[in-house]
Amino acid sequence: MNILVTGGAGYIGSHTCLEMLNENYKLVVYDNLSNSSLDALKRVEKLTGKEVKFIEGDLLNVEKLEQVFQNERFDAVIHFAGLKAVGESVEKPLEYYDNNVVGTLNLLKIMQKYNVKKIVFSSSATVYGVPEKLPLTEESPRSTTNPYGTSKLVIEYILEDLAKSDPEWKIISLRYFNPVGAHKSGEIGEDPNGIPNNLLPFISQVAVGLRDKLNIFGDDYSTKDGTGIRDYIHVVDLAKGHLAALKCMTDATEKGFIPINLGTGNGYSILEMIKAFEKASGKTIPYEVVKRREGDVAECFADTTYAYKKLGWKAKKSIEEMCADAWKWQSTNPDGYRS
Numbered sequence: 001m002n003i004l005v006t007g008g009a010g011y012i013g014s015h016t017c018l019e020m021l022n023e024n025y026k027l028v029v030y031d032n033l034s035n036s037s038l039d040a041l042k043r044v045e046k047l048t049g050k051e052v053k054f055i056e057g058d059l060l061n062v063e064k065l066e067q068v069f070q071n072e073r074f075d076a077v078i079h080f081a082g083l084k085a086v087g088e089s090v091e092k093p094l095e096y097y098d099n100n101v102v103g104t105l106n107l108l109k110i111m112q113k114y115n116v117k118k119i120v121f122s123s124s125a126t127v128y129g130v131p132e133k134l135p136l137t138e139e140s141p142r143s144t145t146n147p148y149g150t151s152k153l154v155i156e157y158i159l160e161d162l163a164k165s166d167p168e169w170k171i172i173s174l175r176y177f178n179p180v181g182a183h184k185s186g187e188i189g190e191d192p193n194g195i196p197n198n199l200l201p202f203i204s205q206v207a208v209g210l211r212d213k214l215n216i217f218g219d220d221y222s223t224k225d226g227t228g229i230r231d232y233i234h235v236v237d238l239a240k241g242h243l244a245a246l247k248c249m250t251d252a253t254e255k256g257f258i259p260i261n262l263g264t265g266n267g268y269s270i271l272e273m274i275k276a277f278e279k280a281s282g283k284t285i286p287y288e289v290v291k292r293r294e295g296d297v298a299e300c301f302a303d304t305t306y307a308y309k310k311l312g313w314k315a316k317k318s319i320e321e322m323c324a325d326a327w328k329w330q331s332t333n334p335d336g337y338r339s
């Protein structure tokens with residue numbers, strides 16, 4: 001199968017490319033490298049001994065994107081490309097809507113024109129907004145608290161309408177919870193630009209000495225230890241979820257828009273993650289509790305029943321493995337791909 005992977009040079013994309021090459025998929029990656037390095041794909045090629053066709057291009061460049069469809073016949077698209085920093089989206093909403101929503105519209109229009117009607121979309125647990133009830137099922141009400149989340153939700157609405165308009169479309173929207181960790185080789189991992197937005201890259205940078213301490217945003221939530229609780233999922237488990245989604249799209253007779261949670265179903269607090277990371281790395285993580293961050297929810301974790309039923313997929317890796325693999329990546333590449 002020949003798959004177009006938008007945003008395939010990024011964190012989740014590169015890990016998914018690796019798993020797909022191991023399963024003998026043919027891949028074309030289309031990425032503007034705005035938040036990634038080509039080195040990630042070079043390392044994926046080294047690890048797998050297989051080639052990835054790479055095209056540097058932007059989803060907002062319609063001519064270039066169309067050329068890709070003129071030159072190749074795709075069986076499906078995995079659509080990772082997007083901007084993902086919540087705080088930045090509040091400051092630059094137009095850039096986020098343009099890149100994420102318009103970029104996706106461009107992609108969908110060209111897919112329709114070239115009759116490629118299977119897509120796996122990178123959605124997020126952020127489309128559940130502030131959870132009313134836990135765990136979150138795919139039927140939980142959707143809302144958002146920031147432009148990034150709204151861009152994901154708007155794309156889901158577009159995908160739903162598209163699926164309703166034409167029964168040939170098969171669309172799986174994977175709602176990721178909190179992806180962390182790295183490939184066990186330590187060759188590829190998360191390489192954030194500037195100050196990390198996510199917990200584990202921040203902890204890793206403190207452990208390796210790039211930052212003095214971790215800020216914990218509030219320890220007065222009504223959770224077991226007062227800190228926020230999230231459903232962390234190993235990025236390799238997440239990558240395998242995409243393979244399961246592709247298989248589901250080719251095997252099953254079912255069509256339409258299918259949202260699926262990708263999480264472990266377990267919630268861990270920030271203090272628990274720090275402890276697990278300290279154990280995995282042998283380093284002490286100094287931290288300071290500061291005031292709550294606006295828009296953060298106390299607790300968020302998935303009901304994963306449907307993912308197993310629909311895809312036969314389940315996350316397997318423990319938080320010990322998540323922390324050990326994140327540490328291996330960070331300690332061997334202290335400056336990410338620039339190391």
Ligand SMILES: NC(=O)c1ccc[n+]([C@@H]2O[C@H](COP(=O)([O-])OP(=O)(O)OC[C@H]3O[C@@H](n4cnc5c(N)ncnc54)[C@H](O)[C@@H]3O)[C@@H](O)[C@H]2O)c1
Nearest residue numbers: 007010011012031032033034035036058059081082122124
């Ligand atoms: N990492 C997370 O915590 C998380 C959680 C939920 C959902 N997601 C979603 O998953 C997807 C992948 O996330 P990631 O963590 O790998 O992010 P990432 O930034 O590492 O990867 C995204 C990739 O898309 C590329 N890109 C961005 N805009 C583009 C455009 N207009 N044209 C072409 N390429 C473009 C970037 O250069 C990058 O390589 C994103 O859509 C993100 O919103 C991520």
